[in-house]
Amino acid sequence: MQRFLQAIGYVGFSNIDMKYDSRTGRYVLFEINPRLGRSSFFCRAAGINMMKLLTEDVVYSRRGKCIYNETTALWSNVPRGILTRYVTSPALREEMKQYKALHTLWCGGDLAPARVYRLARYYAAQYKNFAHYYFDKSKEK
Structure with missing residues (x-):
């Protein structure tokens, strides 16, 4: 690439x-x-x-070299409970335990009550969405 x-x-x-x-x-x-x-x-x-x-x-016209990062992190845009419910691979489940999950939408510096309420509703809706739309693709064969 x-x-x-x-x-x-x-x-x-x-x-x-x-x-x-x-x-x-x-x-x-x-x-x-x-x-x-x-x-x-x-x-x-x-x-x-x-x-x-x-x-x-x-801004400063200081261009560095291309960065190849090898640090591993768990990026998620669903609640941790969904990951633990729907990730069935023992190897992936073990790997998930090693990393603190970081979420795109949660920001410690932006915890206004209205925002926290909207995000809580958004994440709660993910449980309903997964229950309704998720299916085990390995059983499709």
Whole structure:
């Protein structure tokens, strides 16, 4: 991916959507968005402050090298209870225990009562949504 982006002269952030196809052993690229997406929060969870990097580059003209972060974190946009209920792989469940879950929408500095109420309702609705829409794909074969 880096070689491709460098070949076309791209500089900046990108939100790359790709999936691994276990049937073929290959990655399939769906899209490259030249922006930070909501899921970019996982970078912050792993210790990279994207806004600091952007400020250093654009405001102060100090561009660093490409960063390859190998820090692991658990990024989630659903309550921990949903993860423990629907993740059935023993290996993944054990891995989940090792990491503090970081959530995109919860911010310790923004705990206004109205916001906390809306987020609590949003997360509570996730239980209903998962109960209604989730199905075990391994039983589809």
